[in-house]
Amino acid sequence: MNEAEKTTQVQVNLVPVNAENWRRVAGLEVAAEQRNYVATPTYYLCLCHYGGLWQPLAIQAERGGIIGLLMWAADEADGSCWLGGILIDQKQQGKGYGRRAVVAAIAKLAREHGYRQFALSYQPGNIRARQLYLSLGFVETGETEDDEVVARLTLPAV
Numbered sequence: 001m002n003e004a005e006k007t008t009q010v011q012v013n014l015v016p017v018n019a020e021n022w023r024r025v026a027g028l029e030v031a032a033e034q035r036n037y038v039a040t041p042t043y044y045l046c047l048c049h050y051g052g053l054w055q056p057l058a059i060q061a062e063r064g065g066i067i068g069l070l071m072w073a074a075d076e077a078d079g080s081c082w083l084g085g086i087l088i089d090q091k092q093q094g095k096g097y098g099r100r101a102v103v104a105a106i107a108k109l110a111r112e113h114g115y116r117q118f119a120l121s122y123q124p125g126n127i128r129a130r131q132l133y134l135s136l137g138f139v140e141t142g143e144t145e146d147d148e149v150v151a152r153l154t155l156p157a158v
Contacts, residue, residue: 012067012100014108017045017056024066025058031090037126041069044085054084059101067092070105074113080152081115086129102136106153116155121148 017025028041048056048071059068068088074081083105088098109115120138122129130149134140138151 011062012097012104013060013062014057014070014101014104015060017048017058017069021058021066025056025069028066028069028087028089030087031093034087034126034128037123037129038087039085041087044069044071044087047071047085056085057105059088059097061092061097067097068101070101072105072109074115075119078117079115080117080119081109081113083118083120086120099132099136102132106155110155116157118153118155119150121145121150123147124149 015021022045026042026045030038044054045056048054053073054071055073056069056071058066059070061067069085070083070087071085072081072083083102086098086102088101106118109118118138120133121144122133124130124147130151133151136153138153140149140151143150
């Protein structure tokens with residue numbers, strides 16, 4: 001098995017951001033071309049702490065390193081769960097971690113909180129994000145959130 005194949009086998013875990021790992025989360029950096037599409041991890045951590053809505057989860061590689069961040073929030077109006085602030089450190093991009101993190105978040109939030117409907121939004125020019133989310137089954141709805149495109153996913157009934 002070559003190095004690329006080994007990397008594709010690595011799983012991710014979603015863990016709470018806490019006193020032990022917040023500095024590693026805050027130190028994450030995205031690639032230069034993505035900085036127009038996502039905020040800094042410290043902005044997202046502050047939004048979670050002070051905004052009263054979003055909950056942060058650190059994305060941890062199977063081998064223990066913090067490689068990314070994502071947030072989630074419940075929309076009580078329609079019962080959906082929003083995913084946001086999804087980012088993978090520039091040194092770990094291109095390895096499928098973002099895909100696995102979104103899949104893991106959906107599974108975790110469905111299992112632990114019973115969510116069946118998920119939503120997220122992204123800048124229209126963020127082609128990589130759009131391709132990822134559409135490939136995971138999200139469908140653009142025609143809605144917008146600020147200046148971002150909204151996409152939604154409904155899990156099949158169990």
